[in-house]
Amino acid sequence: MQDDDSILATEHLSLYYGDNQALRDISVRIPRNRVTALIGPSGCGKSTLLRCFNRLNDLIEGVRIEGRILFEGRDIRDPGCDVVELRKRIGMVFQKPNPFPSSIYDNVAYGPRVHGVRNRGALDAIVRVSLEAAALWDEVADRLHDSAMGLSGGQQQRLCIARTLAVGPGVILMDEPCSALDPIATSKIENLINDLKEHYTVVIVTHNMQQAARVSDFTGFMYLGRLIEFGPTARIFENPREELTNNYVTGRFG
Amino acid sequence: MPEVLPQPGRLSSLWKRTRRIRERAVRTVWFCTAIVAVVAIFFILVFLVRNGYPIFAEVGVRAFLAGDTWNPTGTPPAYGILPLIAGTLLVTLGAMAIAVPLGIAVAVFIAELAPPRLRGVVKPAVELLAGIPSVVYGFFGLVILTDWIRISFEIPSGETWLAGSILLGIMALPTIVSVSEDAIAAVPRGYREGSLALGATHWQTIAGVVIPGALSGITAAIILGVGRAIGETMAVIMVVGNAAVIPEPLWNVLSPVRTLTGTLGIEMGEAAAGSTHYHALFGVAVVLLAITLAVNLIARYVLLRLGGPARRARRGHSGAAKPFARAVPGLLAAATGIPAAAVPLPGAARAGRRVSPKTRQKIAFWLMYASTGIVLLFLGVILFDIVSNGLPALSWEFLTAPPRDLGRAGGIGPAILGTIYLVGGAILFALPIGIGAAIYLHEYTRGGRVAGIIRAGADLLNGTPSIVFGLFGFAFLVLYLNLGVSLLAGLVTLGLMILPTIIRTTEEALASIPAGVREGSLALGATHWQTIWRVVLPPAVPGILTGTILSIGRAAGETAPILFTAVVFSRRLLPGSVMEPVMALPYHLFILATNVPGARENQYGTALVLLALVTAVYLVAIFVRSRYRSSARW
Numbered sequence: 007m008q009d010d011d012s013i014l015a016t017e018h019l020s021l022y023y024g025d026n027q028a029l030r031d032i033s034v035r036i037p038r039n040r041v042t043a044l045i046g047p048s049g050c051g052k053s054t055l056l057r058c059f060n061r062l063n064d065l066i067e068g069v070r071i072e073g074r075i076l077f078e079g080r081d082i083r084d085p086g087c088d089v090v091e092l093r094k095r096i097g098m099v100f101q102k103p104n105p106f107p108s109s110i111y112d113n114v115a116y117g118p119r120v121h122g123v124r125n126r127g128a129l130d131a132i133v134r135v136s137l138e139a140a141a142l143w144d145e146v147a148d149r150l151h152d153s154a155m156g157l158s159g160g161q162q163q164r165l166c167i168a169r170t171l172a173v174g175p176g177v178i179l180m181d182e183p184c185s186a187l188d189p190i191a192t193s194k195i196e197n198l199i200n201d202l203k204e205h206y207t208v209v210i211v212t213h214n215m216q217q218a219a220r221v222s223d224f225t226g227f228m229y230l231g232r233l234i235e236f237g238p239t240a241r242i243f244e245n246p247r248e249e250l251t252n253n254y255v256t257g258r259f260g
Numbered sequence: 261m262p263e264v265l266p267q268p269g270r271l272s273s274l275w276k277r278t279r280r281i282r283e284r285a286v287r288t289v290w291f292c293t294a295i296v297a298v299v300a301i302f303f304i305l306v307f308l309v310r311n312g313y314p315i316f317a318e319v320g321v322r323a324f325l326a327g328d329t330w331n332p333t334g335t336p337p338a339y340g341i342l343p344l345i346a347g348t349l350l351v352t353l354g355a356m357a358i359a360v361p362l363g364i365a366v367a368v369f370i371a372e373l374a375p376p377r378l379r380g381v382v383k384p385a386v387e388l389l390a391g392i393p394s395v396v397y398g399f400f401g402l403v404i405l406t407d408w409i410r411i412s413f414e415i416p417s418g419e420t421w422l423a424g425s426i427l428l429g430i431m432a433l434p435t436i437v438s439v440s441e442d443a444i445a446a447v448p449r450g451y452r453e454g455s456l457a458l459g460a461t462h463w464q465t466i467a468g469v470v471i472p473g474a475l476s477g478i479t480a481a482i483i484l485g486v487g488r489a490i491g492e493t494m495a496v497i498m499v500v501g502n503a504a505v506i507p508e509p510l511w512n513v514l515s516p517v518r519t520l521t522g523t524l525g526i527e528m529g530e531a532a533a534g535s536t537h538y539h540a541l542f543g544v545a546v547v548l549l550a551i552t553l554a555v556n557l558i559a560r561y562v563l564l565r566l567g568g569p570a571r572r573a574r575r576g577h578s579g580a581a582k583p584f585a586r587a588v589p590g591l592l593a594a595a596t597g598i599p600a601a602a603v604p605l606p607g608a609a610r611a612g613r614r615v616s617p618k619t620r621q622k623i624a625f626w627l628m629y630a631s632t633g634i635v636l637l638f639l640g641v642i643l644f645d646i647v648s649n650g651l652p653a654l655s656w657e658f659l660t661a662p663p664r665d666l667g668r669a670g671g672i673g674p675a676i677l678g679t680i681y682l683v684g685g686a687i688l689f690a691l692p693i694g695i696g697a698a699i700y701l702h703e704y705t706r707g708g709r710v711a712g713i714i715r716a717g718a719d720l721l722n723g724t725p726s727i728v729f730g731l732f733g734f735a736f737l738v739l740y741l742n743l744g745v746s747l748l749a750g751l752v753t754l755g756l757m758i759l760p761t762i763i764r765t766t767e768e769a770l771a772s773i774p775a776g777v778r779e780g781s782l783a784l785g786a787t788h789w790q791t792i793w794r795v796v797l798p799p800a801v802p803g804i805l806t807g808t809i810l811s812i813g814r815a816a817g818e819t820a821p822i823l824f825t826a827v828v829f830s831r832r833l834l835p836g837s838v839m840e841p842v843m844a845l846p847y848h849l850f851i852l853a854t855n856v857p858g859a860r861e862n863q864y865g866t867a868l869v870l871l872a873l874v875t876a877v878y879l880v881a882i883f884v885r886s887r888y889r890s891s892a893r894w
């Protein structure tokens with residue numbers, strides 16, 4: 007049932023936090039090398055769905071999952087699936103920046119190091135290009151060895167993006183990556199996302215309708231744990247099939 | 261630009277395989293340490309209950325618990341422990357009346373009010389207070405405090421409930437201060453800023469936002485303090501008179517009392533194994549366990565009632581913090597048995613409705629300064645007394661020679677070395693197991709039922725009085741395993757005693773690392789162990805170190821657990837093997853102070869050396885910790 011151009015997919019995915027069902031029967035296919043936006047009102051399960059793709063929900067007590075989650079056609083919940091490799095190949099940028107309490111350099115070098123890069127020159131190069139790609143290099147070039155906790159919220163978020171890029175994932179999950187950024191940094195990130203999609207698949211959760219329209223090729227609209235509608239971004243915004251979607255994208259929600 | 265970034269790719273299968281093997285090996289190691297810890301914990305519990313059971317069968321539960329005469333060596337013997345229970349509760353109650361208000365006030369002072377310079381003085385001072393071994397407190401109490409009470413109240417002997425409460429209050433203070441202060445400092449800065457930004461005064465912010473946010477930690481602090489007071493043996497034996505009577509009238513603080521722990525410390529060596537008296541002492545230990553359990557359950561209940569909503573508030577879902585500000589005094593009272601009015605916190609602030617916020621703040625802050633002053637005064641008096649009287653005794657001979665003439669002359673060399681052996685051995689034994697078990701429990705189990713049971717067992721033993729470990733070590737290691745009174749029996753007993761503390765503080769340090777940081781690392785494809793080793797442990801080190809410091813100090817100063825397992829009073833030679841007994845400083849001081857008249861100078865000398873030794877350990881550890889403390893708070 008997997009066609010060639012989808013890299014991630016779910017089939018009849020339901021997720022419960024204890025008794026509280028957060029995802030209801032979601033079937034979706036995320037196209038390869040495209041940017042997919044997930045939109046929907048707060049609490050509808052966007053972050054939860056995103057965290058299914060790299061199995062971060064494993065860490066939460068009392069989570070129960072039904073259905074299938076496929077990465078390149080294979081169920082990532084199979085016992086045979088190497089969750090560490092999965093997470094190396096599917097990066098994530100969190101809603102709240104979560105740098106490690108170490109230096110800027112060490113934050114970015116962390117991923118390559120845990121994957122076995124020891125060569126100082128190689129690390130330096132990776133740190134540099136990653137920071138440049140995340141539009142942070144110019145601001146931190148002269149204080150790479152200062153603590154990352156001293157950066158502003160927006161800088162911390164770009165650091166987290168750089169950190170993710172440094173690992174070389176094929177898919178990047180972004181959970182409202184721009185919610186802490188100013189318009190300039192935001193547009194830098196949006197440009198970055200545009201550049202990235204040649205090589206990467208991006209899934210981005212956003213509350214910003216314009217952003218979804220600007221950066222994404224496909225959009226999924228979620229509501230109360232259901233995926234209401236999924237399709238090319240232009241169609242979702244201009245010609246939604248569902249009443250709910252229409253209300254949401256036109257801002258007449260409530 | 262992105263072309264030069266690391267390209268998407270798979271991990272090589274060799275790399276994956278070695279990594280998987282390493283992960284499994286590490287996990288297995290921690291699992292084994294956890295198993296050792298668990299077996300030890302539950303074995304101790306079962307052993308105590310097993311040996312205590314016969315007394316309940318023989319005398320009857322009712323007669324044992326409610327009998328008002330304790331006289332196991334009389335004819336006929338009487339095994340009623342009501343006076344002992346009363347003694348324990350009253351002394352603890354008095355101690356908390358002193359330590360809770362002072363402790364919380366000092367914690368708030370350190371965390372919120374003190375300028376950094378002053379904090380750098382007050383905080384180590386309080387930690388120093390924690391470093392004073394209990395037998396040194398007991399010695400001070402015996403020589404100075406009881407004397408002062410005898411003279412001020414014009415009574416024949418100053419060895420009273422009051423003396424015990426004052427001494428225990430001072431001893432419980434550092435625990436309450438440090439743990440509360442940690443909890444207060446851990447409240448996210450956003451809370452404070454949110455409140456200040458709404459125009460609240462500093463005091464309103466402290467009382468309405470910071471303290472409620474830290475409430476679970478403060479509650480834990482008080483409960484730890486209660487545990488410390490209930491569990492203390494040696495200091496109490498030295499100052500409360502040890503008459504097994506219920507004060508008449510009940511609030512007569514000038515009456516002598518006898519505690520449960522004191523009874524074990526006094527009588528353990530006399531009871532023949534297997535006799536009714538022997539089982540009665542285990543019965544006392546079981547009652548102590550039950551009290552500890554009750555304290556733990558109350559704590560858990562309090563935390564449960566607070567924990568849920570407070571945690572939700574932390575996630576930003578609701579403004580649930582406010583009602584808790586009001587609940588503070590009541591809950592504290594529930595946890596300690598102290599009337600709410602004794603707690604100078606939001607309750608007091610609320611009482612003065614009509615006073616302007618500024619004035620209220622002034623009064624509140626003034627109270628905090630005063631409390632801090634009082635605590636520093638305690639410290640100053642104790643230190644001055646010990647140091648000024650102890651210095652003249654010090655000489656090279658005193659530090660190196662064995663004692664002569666029952667310790668009135670000669671030195672304490674073997675006792676110093678014996679203490680170092682005991683503590684070093686206990687730490688070597690308990691630290692790897694304790695840290696490993698905590699890592700396993702916290703990082704590898706997801707709060708399943710088994711982990712919960714283990715944690716409950718560790719918590720129970722953590723609050724269990726040290727004399728109970730002494731009883732276990734004596735009955736099991738010395739008598740049953742036939743190790744005899746030996747260094748080995750002593751260090752295992754001490755190690756078992758500090759094991760739960762190490763597990764618990766390590767777990768707490770791990771729990772204080774935000775989940776987001778772990779997720780950040782895992783999301784980059786770091787393995788579980790890589791995440792623990794590189795991201796979780798480094799910032800947890802200061803916390804783990806703090807736990808270890810406290811344990812070392814405790815082990816070095818403890819007398820009760822080694823009383824009947826490891827020590828002899830006088831010994832010329834160093835132990836040739838771990839199977840021989842040793843001298844130890846705290847025990848030496850205890851015997852000198854209680855049984856050897858005319859040895860005042862050497863008593864002070866021994867107290868000073870013991871104090872210096874423990875303090876030195878603390879200073880080294882505090883120094884190491886402060887070097888680690890460079891990274892920012894969350």
Ligand SMILES: Nc1ncnc2c1ncn2[C@@H]1O[C@H](COP(=O)(O)OP(=O)(O)OP(=O)(O)O)[C@@H](O)[C@H]1O
Pocket residue numbers: 023026028047048049050051052053054055066
């Ligand atoms: N760790 C958790 N434990 C219990 N319930 C949770 C947990 N995380 C999320 N939920 C619940 O699951 C539902 C979906 O939450 P989720 O965080 O996925 O929403 P979201 O769409 O990302 O919202 P937002 O736009 O506000 O980030 C919500 O009802 C939330 O309360």
Ligand SMILES: [Mg+2]
Pocket residue numbers: 052053054101181
């Ligand atoms: Mg979300």
